[in-house]
Amino acid sequence: MIDLIETIFDTTIRAGTPILFGTLGAIICERSGVINLGVEGLMLIGALAGFAVTSMTGSFTAGVLAAIFFTMIAGMLHALITVYLKGNQIVSGLALAMLGVGVSALFGRSFVGKGLDGLSRIEIPLLSKIPIFGAMFRQDILVYLSVILVVLIALFFSRTRWGLYLRTVGENPGAADTSGIPVTRYRFWAVALGAGISGIGGAYMSLAYTPFWVENMTAGRGWIAVSLVIFSMWSAPRALFGAYLFGGINAAQLQLQAHGTSVSPYLLTMLPYLFTIGVLIWSTRRLEKGASNEPASLGLPYDREDRK
């Protein structure tokens, strides 16, 4: 029994981690006032770049760096359109999602069917011996990195000047501009950096969670990450909670499949999406009741000339 619970807990963390990276990236982006619906495409680019470079060089570090690099380039495209050219953020995000799907499929052709050993796990002495919760301390480096990022991002927004400036840019770009904060530059780099972090989520998919490359392998996780931003109320620690909640649903569903229930696997795979819809409704209702933490200028391009 303990073994089963530990397995579920372990899968929860591993299934939740790609979503966590995706959500963290989207939070940084949205905090600056820019919606990024392209997370799905970014994660696919990250997954392919990570897998391709790791299988060519044999270095996981190089793979993850490549994932960050290429997703940041793709993110800059979104930033250029939405921040500098004031284009529609929803349409640009969709374009990014499409581009990611297409580009990764095109360049991933020669990597289909190839395998990889997968990131090895690092056991933290003593802590990993705790029953059940020990599973948290027998993970690979990217899982630890995701948790460290949660802390860093939370500190960044609450304790640093840059974080405060970035929040101001998302809340009231006019006021930020007046007080000398370079609004467009902040937004541009927030979008690019956020994209890079989302990209690590893709790399985690192809380097650790399921260490191979297959077209469209993120299967909607990018969209789930975007929904969890609202659930997490733009806060990194709550994103961790949301992502692991999703991971838990996924783990339970996988366990049910493995133990041969009579329920069709096609119905079980729908569970995470249903769950996300439920979570989105619940968290939007909370927002509407005044608990709102939403950046006030989210989705609005900033043009100095239009300032009131």
Added chain:
Amino acid sequence: MKLLIQKRQSQSALFNLMTPLLCLVLALIVVALFLVMAGVNPFAAYRDVGIEALGSAYGLSETLVQATPLIFTGLGVMLAFRMQLWNIGAEGQLYMGALGATWVALFSGITSTWLMIPMMMIMAMILGGIWAAIAGALKARYRVNEVIITLLLNYIAAGIVKYLVYGGWRDPKGYGFPQTADFPPNAILSTYFDTRLHSGFWISLVLAAILWVFTEKTVWGYELRVIGNNPRAAQYAGMNIQSKTIFVMFLSGALAALAGFAQVSGVVTRLQDNISPGYGFTAVIVAWLARRSAAGVVIVSFFFGIVYVGGDALKITYKLPESFINVFQGMLLFFLLASEYFVNHRITLVREPKTPVAV
């Protein structure tokens, strides 16, 4: 020297017409670069696309076959757009429509030839309409973001269809393929000559005409636009935004669902899990490019019909993945978004005076 960026007071008609074409050319150039990187000769590839999609009567008919589901889904997305509602779930509504049409064709017990096709269409519209109205109701009632809801519903709709064609609806005589039995002859749309072009194409054109009249010439269509452009003014004028949101999303989904009906009844003649290569997503670009006009949807759909036929040709000749056309679609959208800035702004290079001018 310095760049001076000013808002244009007015835009010339020629400029408005030329920019989409320029964007198209730029997107083709970027995609050509991607093709080179993937080891494909872009000139040969583009020539193949042209020949395949437009070079013969059959090719042209294939272009119309691909344009048909795009017109249905494009009209659906466009209608929601007019009220500033984002329906990114046309793909899922298409699948729900296909499911409804299939249920009527195979399991309803209808035998009448006259009743069969209309009932299939109605059932498709009801299911697809409800699918989209879920997002509409959540938006109207709780202000839940309709972009994400419609998107997530795509995955659930595809899951339901998979569940059925791998499970209870699978053809027992189908050698285990995940597909239903063939439709009876009275549930299949007629095709013309030796092509795959089916009467669903005419249905899509008639619907586009009806929608054009409704959106451009009636009070109802005018109200949609007012709500979209200025919801507050609409509320003061006594328009019921909530019920209209739900109703318009229902219609939007019902239109998109007809694409699913047309696919199963006109092209595939049964239900399987891959009846759409992403028409519902392309529909968003179609509606965006058509500038929210029903007539525009038809024209743009024809263009994307060429893209789809071309994509198929490249898939076969060069072993390119099916989702390759997403690269083109994404790039085209990026260029179109960027071009709007240059349509609305005049950018000139000015020489700064050598001596500072006293103010």
